[in-house]
Amino acid sequence: MALSVICIKQIAVMFILVFLGILCGKIGLIDKETNSKLSRFVLEVVNPVLIFMSYQQEFEARLLSGLGIAVLLAFAAHGIMIFLLKLLYRGKDSDDADVEKFAAVYSNCAFMGIPLINGLFGAEGVFYLTGYVTVFNILVWTHGVISFGGKEQKTSLKKVISSPAIIGTVLGLVTFLIRPLISEISFPAAVTETVMAFMSAADYVGGMNTPLAMLCAGVTVSTTALGEHIRDRGVYRAAALRLIVCPVVFWAVFRWFPVPETVFMVVMAAAGCPAAATGTMFAIRYKKRPEKAAVIFAVTTLLSAVTLPLTVMLGSV
Numbered sequence: 001m002a003l004s005v006i007c008i009k010q011i012a013v014m015f016i017l018v019f020l021g022i023l024c025g026k027i028g029l030i031d032k033e034t035n036s037k038l039s040r041f042v043l044e045v046v047n048p049v050l051i052f053m054s055y056q057q058e059f060e061a062r063l064l065s066g067l068g069i070a071v072l073l074a075f076a077a078h079g080i081m082i083f084l085l086k087l088l089y090r091g092k093d094s095d096d097a098d099v100e101k102f103a104a105v106y107s108n109c110a111f112m113g114i115p116l117i118n119g120l121f122g123a124e125g126v127f128y129l130t131g132y133v134t135v136f137n138i139l140v141w142t143h144g145v146i147s148f149g150g151k152e153q154k155t156s157l158k159k160v161i162s163s164p165a166i167i168g169t170v171l172g173l174v175t176f177l178i179r180p181l182i183s184e185i186s187f188p189a190a191v192t193e194t195v196m197a198f199m200s201a202a203d204y205v206g207g208m209n210t211p212l213a214m215l216c217a218g219v220t221v222s223t224t225a226l227g228e229h230i231r232d233r234g235v236y237r238a239a240a241l242r243l244i245v246c247p248v249v250f251w252a253v254f255r256w257f258p259v260p261e262t263v264f265m266v267v268m269a270a271a272g273c274p275a276a277a278t279g280t281m282f283a284i285r286y287k288k289r290p291e292k293a294a295v296i297f298a299v300t301t302l303l304s305a306v307t308l309p310l311t312v313m314l315g316s317v
Contacts, residue, residue, distance in 0.1 A: 056172070100237060120269065132267055273308070
């Protein structure tokens with residue numbers, strides 16, 4: 001119950017920031033072009049820095065083991081949903097189906113998940129979340145591209161491993177693993193001070209994640225014509241699959257496994273996050289109902305204020 005209360009408070013803070021973004025979008029203070037650049041800044045600079053900073057803690061075998069478990073659980077969670085949706089959408093080959101399936105499989109685990117997990121579990125939680133985010137990036141640029149663009153689409157391995165989130169994860173993991181070795185070396189005072197200044201600056205950059213991410217989400221909602229798609233059953237079908245079915249199925253399958261509590265809760269919360277903003281970008285890129293993708297993103301983001309606390313409550317049972 002305590003985690004659910006923290007979750008509700010964290011979401012309340014985020015939605016205040018979202019409403020600020022909606023206001024900024026409505027009065028024209030932040031237009032679509034500016035919002036696009038801010039979103040790119042968050043995804044390509046702020047998020048990777050926050051991920052990197054989550055690794056800056058004392059090395060513990062327990063943490064490394066938990067990260068490995070989080071990666072395995074993330075692959076399993078995505079795999080189960082991909083298989084389930086293949087059955088549910090059998091015979092339904094359309095742009096609408098592609099948009100709905102992508103939204104149901106891929107959550108906003110970085111954009112929404114990082115500030116949420118950071119508020120619930122702190123740096124250790126974000127540390128485990130990087131495993132889920134890594135799996136997300138790998139699958140989005142492989143299965144996700146193919147699901148939107150067709151099997152003829154070729155996914156470059158270079159594109160996968162060069163994504164900012166992956167780079168931040170790799171650099172962070174390396175510094176985490178070599179920390180015991182570095183701690184035995186005596187560096188000159190100037191080097192130590194320079195590193196400390198760099199780390200302090202990185203900490204400030206990572207701190208921008210929550211306000212900027214929620215601000216951008218709010219501006220996106222403000223520019224989405226919700227009224228035109230609000231009666232589309234597919235929107236609510238995708239929302240139910242993303243916000244309810246995915247975390248419940250994950251809980252039902254893995255609750256009985258001997259998984260560390262924090263790792264389990266982090267992956268479950270990530271699995272219960274709203275639809276990924278990446279779905280809208282892919283829909284625009286492949287010209288597959290981008291308006292519907294934006295509405296699903298907006299609706300799931302709004303509904304997550306109710307479902308995420310319930311997800312956290314279920315996970316603690």
